[in-house]
Amino acid sequence: MWQKKDIVNEFQRLGKRITKQRMVILDVILEQNWTDCKEVYYEAVQRDSTVGLSTVYRTIRMLEEMGVLKRVxxxxxxxxxxxxxxxxxxxxxxxxxxxxxxxxxxxxxxxxCSVSAS
Structure with missing residues (x-):
């Protein structure tokens, strides 16, 4: 199972920016399994109103490409x-x-999306 620090390190290794919004989204995803990106968005926007739906989709796509998430x-x-x-x-x-x-x-x-143990 990926840990937050490992994901942040992978972001850095890949040259991806580590924004406050991405960290909020990452926290939401790591806290429980989600079946829908909009559910992630609704939870994330409650924590930080600057999180946008497109940011959630992009972050989840990036996490999927990294092997952190698996599409189901x-x-x-x-x-x-x-x-x-x-x-x-x-x-x-x-x-x-x-x-x-x-x-x-x-x-x-x-x-x-669901958290993968890759």
Whole structure:
């Protein structure tokens, strides 16, 4: 698992600027796993109102290129009503479920991220 100081060192090695906004985003990401870049943004902007959504996307893309984050796509089976077939009670976009009950939950490219133990 990457530590904050290792990530900062890698930023420096790659010639990337270490801004206050990037440090806030990094803190948010390292505190827990996030499934959506907008969730990271909403948390980061509460801590520092100068953090922009594009900064979050760029920082996450950079962390992904460094191997700190890994993009994840999730697929779940649903029945014809859109309820998860694995027994969970979560309804997943019932108006978009597939013909065979397979519903692809594909986040936008930059939205899916989870901390990788690379």
């Amino acid at each position: 796509y999730q697929y779940v089976f649903t029945d014809e009503t859109g309820v998860r077939a694995d027994g969970e009670n979560e309804v997943i976009a019932p108006e978009f479920h597939g013909k065979n009950g397979l519903r692809q939950i594909e986040k936008e490219k930059e939205k899916c």
